[in-house]
Amino acid sequence: MKGAAMAEFTPLILSVDDDEHLLEVIGYEVCRWGYRHIGVNSAEQMWQQLEDITPDLIMLDLQLDKDDGMAAIGPLKDRLPDVPIIIITGYGTVDAAVACLKIGAYDFAAKPLDFGRLKVEVDKALEHKRLTVKIKVLEATDRENDFHGMVGQSEIMQKVYRRIEVVAPTDASILILGETGVGKELVARAIHRCSSRSAGPFVPVNAPAIPHELIESALFGHEKGAFTGAHQRHMGFCEQADGGTLFLDEICEMDYSIQAKLLRFLQDHVVQPVGARSRKTVDVRVVAATNRDPSLQIERGKLRSDFYYRLSMITTELPPLRQRSEDIGLLANYFLDLARRKYGRQMDSIGQEAMKILHEYPWPGNVRQLEHLIHQIVITNQGTELTADMLGSDLLRAVSAATPEISAGSVPIKTIPSINEMEQSLIREALEFTQGSIPTAAKQLGLSQTTLYRKIKKFGLQRTFAKNSQ
Known part of the structure; x- marks a missing residue:
């Protein structure tokens, strides 16, 4: 095993071409260059592979047997924005090349392939990707x-x-x-x-x-x-x-x-x-x-x-979040900024009473629960300020039970909700937020789908969300 200082990354190249012989030749040359290679002969197989792998570069035939390679460029860039695409075609016209570059392709190579020239372009594309990723990492590190x-x-x-x-x-x-x-x-x-x-x-x-x-x-x-x-x-x-x-x-x-x-x-x-x-x-x-x-x-x-x-x-x-309560305001504002940008909302501040309640709540679901709550509020409410009445009855009841004086308008209750009640509330909120999608809700709650199904049955929630869980 290599030491930490010598750890090397071997790029993976995905080739898509309906010519089986050409795929074999491309695979041979790519491996000879020192890269890993997977070859498929249709757009359908390409999308199947992309469920399992994230290639570092894609070489895509412009004219596949049953598919239009150019039509796949847009969806590929949406899914893999940092992965360069080199178009390979026997229909090498300037117009086709320009059209492919305009919609996101990195470069264009015409058949018969000049593998010496292709290697230069592949090396350049991979270096461009490496620098792009590095810049994004540095930008993420520099954020306050x-x-x-x-x-x-x-x-x-x-x-x-x-x-x-x-x-x-x-x-x-x-x-x-x-x-x-x-x-x-x-x-x-x-x-x-x-x-x-x-x-x-x-x-x-x-x-x-x-x-x-x-x-x-x-x-x-x-x-x-x-x-x-x-x-x-x-x-x-x-x-x-x-x-x-x-x-x-x-x-x-x-x-x-x-x-x-x-x-x-x-x-x-x-x-x-x-x-x-x-x-x-x-x-x-x-x-x-x-x-x-x-x-x-x-x-x-x-x-x-x-x-x-x-x-x-x-x-x-x-x-857990309850042990670093001084970060709650910072996290809440961070998630608010992300959510308003994502959903195109104007909400850009959190009211004083709402912030006080957020600090008092014990957050059994930790940071993930706070993030989902902020997103849910931004999606379902208008206005520029997140106010206490938007926080939801379950959260307000939990806080008012522990500190009844926190909100003059809340109805005081005598007991703190049990762990089961809080867990049921979290699961209900996740299912509502994901419109009953079991896989998505399980991922957000940090549970396996089997565990979530079991808890839904335990709390009698299956009748409520059964239609959307399919």
């Missing part, structure tokens, strides 16, 4: 009160930032601990951006959300024909992260057998796709996270001790 996407000025968060800066340059595996919604993936991304691997891929994996029968293929890949339904080669998450960082979320929810396979990968960094005879060594830094107590999960037989010790060479704990 923003540490690589993490917002907070409290001393406890400053300690987190300093720890990230210390551990990021190493290649040691890191385990991030913290409650649901505190921002563990943001910490993982910050570690990646502060490391020598920042130009490489960051590949997040929520293994518990992947069906058990598909998890091995998802992690390690499979060859064409390896099993029923394997119509083409699939590159697994571990190989996709080559030269970068693999983020394993919710490790305590992983199947025991998968933990064993990942332990082996952590030891030798070798992947063998399902159905493959050969093995490949990859250069990957692993960062993991859990919202549970690992020691307790080991005692209960849910987490392998050897897997845990291999992952937790370094541990970092992220505090």
Whole structure:
């Protein structure tokens, strides 16, 4: 395994051409240049591949057998704005070239291909992408009160930032601990951006959300024909992260057998796709996270001790929002600014009473709950100021129960809502916000879809949201 200072990123090039022979030649040349390559022969296969991989460059045939390559440029740039596209065509007219460049293509190459010239253009395009990404990272780092996407000025968060800066340059595996919604993936991304691997891929994996029968293929890949339904080669998450960082979320929810396979990968960094005879060594830094107590999960037989010790060479704990209340105002205004820009609203301030209530609320769902609340308010309300009456009855009741004097207009109640009541309220808010979409709500709540379905049934919410959950 390479040291941190020598970590290298091997770009992945996706070629799309209906000429199978040309695809083979392109693949040979690209690999000879030192890059990785995947070739597909239709736009449909291209979109299927893009569900699993994020290429660093796309070479796209202008005239596919059944598809118009030019029509795919716009959607590709919307989905992958930093990925350069080189158009390859036998219909090489100046008009076609200009049209492709105007809608987002990086360059244009005519058949028969001059591979010497094409290599120069590919190298230039990849360097352009590298610089673009680097500039965006630097801009994110320079934003006031923003540490690589993490917002907070409290001393406890400053300690987190300093720890990230210390551990990021190493290649040691890191385990991030913290409650649901505190921002563990943001910490993982910050570690990646502060490391020598920042130009490489960051590949997040929520293994518990992947069906058990598909998890091995998802992690390690499979060859064409390896099993029923394997119509083409699939590159697994571990190989996709080559030269970068693999983020394993919710490790305590992983199947025991998968933990064993990942332990082996952590030891030798070798992947063998399902159905493959050969093995490949990859250069990957692993960062993991859990919202549970690992020691307790080991005692209960849910987490392998050897897997845990291999992952937790370094541990970092992220505090819940209630332990850094001085950041609540900063976060609320940050999310308000993002939401008003995203949804084209005029709301640009938070009223004094509303801010006081936000500081008093215990935030069981942490930063994610605050973010979703601000977005929901911006979407559903007009005006330029976020006021206390927009915060919702559940939140107001929780706050008035603890501090009845906080709002003269609120109706005092005698008891603080139970954990179950708060959990039910959070789930209802998430389902309302996502219009009943179970996958989206589960992702926002930091739960697996199975767990969310179980809780919906527990709280009797399935009748309310059943129509939209399909």
